Amino acid sequence: MKKLKFPTPYTVLMLVIILAASLTFLLPSGTYNTLQYNKANNTFVIHTSDSTYVLPATQEQLNHLGINIQLSKFKEEKIRKPISIPNTYVQSKPHHQGVKSVLFAPIKGIYDTIDIILFVLVLGGFIGVFNSSGALNMGVGYLAHKLKGREGLLIILLTTLLALGGTSFGLGEETFVFYPMLVPIFLAAGYDLMVPLAVIYIGANIGTLASTTNPFAVIIASDAAGVDWTSGLSIRIIALVLCIVISIIYIIHYAEKVRKHPEKSIVYGVAIPEIYTSNSSEPTTSLKLSTKIELLVFAFSFVIMIIGVSQWEWDFMDMTALFLVAAIAIAFLQRCGEQQFITQFMAGARDLLGVAFIIGIARGVSFILNDGQISGTILHYATSLVQGMSPMVFLPMLMLIFGLLSLFISSSSGMAVLTMPIIGSLASVVGVEGHSVVSAYLFGMGIMAFITPTGLILPSLTMVNINYKQWLRFISPLALILIIVLTILLLL
Numbered sequence: 001m002k003k004l005k006f007p008t009p010y011t012v013l014m015l016v017i018i019l020a021a022s023l024t025f026l027l028p029s030g031t032y033n034t035l036q037y038n039k040a041n042n043t044f045v046i047h048t049s050d051s052t053y054v055l056p057a058t059q060e061q062l063n064h065l066g067i068n069i070q071l072s073k074f075k076e077e078k079i080r081k082p083i084s085i086p087n088t089y090v091q092s093k094p095h096h097q098g099v100k101s102v103l104f105a106p107i108k109g110i111y112d113t114i115d116i117i118l119f120v121l122v123l124g125g126f127i128g129v130f131n132s133s134g135a136l137n138m139g140v141g142y143l144a145h146k147l148k149g150r151e152g153l154l155i156i157l158l159t160t161l162l163a164l165g166g167t168s169f170g171l172g173e174e175t176f177v178f179y180p181m182l183v184p185i186f187l188a189a190g191y192d193l194m195v196p197l198a199v200i201y202i203g204a205n206i207g208t209l210a211s212t213t214n215p216f217a218v219i220i221a222s223d224a225a226g227v228d229w230t231s232g233l234s235i236r237i238i239a240l241v242l243c244i245v246i247s248i249i250y251i252i253h254y255a256e257k258v259r260k261h262p263e264k265s266i267v268y269g270v271a272i273p274e275i276y277t278s279n280s281s282e283p284t285t286s287l288k289l290s291t292k293i294e295l296l297v298f299a300f301s302f303v304i305m306i307i308g309v310s311q312w313e314w315d316f317m318d319m320t321a322l323f324l325v326a327a328i329a330i331a332f333l334q335r336c337g338e339q340q341f342i343t344q345f346m347a348g349a350r351d352l353l354g355v356a357f358i359i360g361i362a363r364g365v366s367f368i369l370n371d372g373q374i375s376g377t378i379l380h381y382a383t384s385l386v387q388g389m390s391p392m393v394f395l396p397m398l399m400l401i402f403g404l405l406s407l408f409i410s411s412s413s414g415m416a417v418l419t420m421p422i423i424g425s426l427a428s429v430v431g432v433e434g435h436s437v438v439s440a441y442l443f444g445m446g447i448m449a450f451i452t453p454t455g456l457i458l459p460s461l462t463m464v465n466i467n468y469k470q471w472l473r474f475i476s477p478l479a480l481i482l483i484i485v486l487t488i489l490l491l492l
Helices: 009-026 059-064 071-075 099-112 114-131 135-146 151-169 173-188 194-209 215-225 233-260 289-311 316-333 338-351 353-372 375-386 391-405 412-430 434-448 457-464 468-491
Strands: 034-038 043-047 052-056
Touching: 009 099, 009 353, 009 457, 099 114, 099 353, 114 173, 114 289, 114 316, 114 338, 114 353, 135 289, 151 173, 151 194, 151 233, 173 194, 173 289, 173 316, 173 457, 194 233, 194 434, 194 457, 194 468, 215 412, 215 434, 233 434, 233 468, 289 316, 316 338, 338 353, 353 457, 375 391, 375 412, 391 412, 391 434, 391 468, 412 434, 434 468, 457 468
Parallel strands: none
Antiparallel strands: 034 043, 043 052
């Protein structure tokens, strides 16, 4: 009997889209009224299911609507998106999403994420041009020589650095740039494909999970909940340190096991993606000057990207332009002809085409939910479930609810403005402080980000040719440990 294979990420995402569409037939459509600040007129624009009207932008109006947010947050443009108004949920006529909607969803998702997709393709082109010179191959060999006997140090440093990036400015899609650079280094050290995936994805994700200054998670969620983002900071710092330490121990334990016994690898026998095969390196004791210059340009590109995102408010257009210019600069250093440059660039872009498509298809799920108008219904049912619970039960349940909601709403800022005004007002009735709700939101979304198909895990898996089943086998024990630790911290 032929052994059943786990479906590809594309199939998994299409099944999620079909499931979301099915829910539009099972759940009633419904929406919350939303409020958005109009800076030009200094007014609040209220959107209901069947009308739009304007109110004066005053603190009294916010209090009257049950929104526990200071007016200054709107005027300073810390909250720009429409926020949900508590106790305004109403059911509406059904908006069933049929076959046509299912077919159109991934296409709409690709249109909606074209900035990210173009960034990934240009990044692939940049890597293709750089790989053609053999500089990365030699650089990896040199690093392998220098780190011989201290490979575990690489795991500690990189996991910590990525976690700091996640906690400070929310590393997400930007982590894709690290795979072409780091996977060959870990392979040269004798590890399997799972180790670089774990370091990059877990590192960045635990940083976001325990966000301290991340404007796209903790700050916008705190503003939407009506609390200062520094309240609860000590708990999140403790969570960050504990999660980093636990994750590093877990990854090193696995990494050393597979380095000594390769047959014990969860991904034993998995083919190394073509984008990395040219980089399998023998230890190199010295580098030529031309190779050093190319490696400096390569590394400097990533440094500029990190500074641009964290300090200069860069978006994907800026990052795409950076790597396009970097690719041209490296081609110039290689004295590469125009035709050869285009060939290498297109070959590199082709290697990441699958990743780009997965990002777009995953976004299609949100179109089904929004067009079917069931996001509000799911939130309404979730808040009804926890209403009246004691604080000791309320917070763990809230973490679970945020985790489940992130299956449908993968955007951290989108989740914050949709849920925080409603759940924040509910928490005050139960007797739970607002900063605890924000922590539950971060922890719940962070844990679910390890496995949710609509997030970044599927494109990350595609980067290293690992399937979802193999990833679940690796991440499940760690996720369970982190759930226990984070639940205890929430209740302290």
